[in-house]
Amino acid sequence: MTNKAWLGVDPGASGAAALITNEGEALVMDWPGSIPLALGTLRAWKLEHRIELAALESVHAMPKQGVSSMFKLGMNFGAWQAILAALSIPTVLVRPQEWQKGCLHKSDGTDTKCQSLEAARRQWPDVDLDLKKHHGRSDALHLAEYARKRG
Numbered sequence: 539m540t541n542k543a544w545l546g547v548d549p550g551a552s553g554a555a556a557l558i559t560n561e562g563e564a565l566v567m568d569w570p571g572s573i574p575l576a577l578g579t580l581r582a583w584k585l586e587h588r589i590e591l592a593a594l595e596s597v598h599a600m601p602k603q604g605v606s607s608m609f610k611l612g613m614n615f616g617a618w619q620a621i622l623a624a625l626s627i628p629t630v631l632v633r634p635q636e637w638q639k640g641c642l643h644k645s646d647g648t649d650t651k652c653q654s655l656e657a658a659r660r661q662w663p664d665v666d667l668d669l670k671k672h673h674g675r676s677d678a679l680h681l682a683e684y685a686r687k688r689g
Contacts, residue, residue: 542590543559544592544593546677546680548678549617550595551614552673552674553568553677554566554567555569555580558682564662564665569614580622580625594630594632595631595632595637595677596634637677638650641683655670659676
């Protein structure tokens with residue numbers, strides 16, 4: 539365990555976690571819907587890498603979002619906080635506007651999900667980001683890069 543790594547977490551329902559290393563490796567994990575499964579993957583990553591910092595997207599309620607979806611989002615956010623705390627991984631909470639600044643470009647699409655995917659496909663061409671639903675992976679990768687730059 540000699541290489542440094544940084545972690546990014548998008549806590550959304552279609553969210554993901556991503557780990558990037560100082561050697562250029564990038565790993566992604568979709569939210570499995572289970573705390574024990576997510577904990578197991580992150581524990582394995584931590585055994586192989588020295589995780590310097592995690593950036594967890596700080597999410598808030600949005601207009602016209604249903605009560606059920608907001609409850610699920612809050613539950614996922616809390617689950618990720620617990621997982622990171624249980625593994626003693628230093629964590630910063632990051633608003634979407636903070637990590638998006640400087641890495642997303644309007645020319646990459648009509649919304650931030652498209653922009654995130656296009657930017658991530660350029661920066662991490664070996665990561666599976668082929669589907670539109672992979673925006674959670676791309677956001678997590680950008681969050682990991684945010685942690686690397688801030689860590």
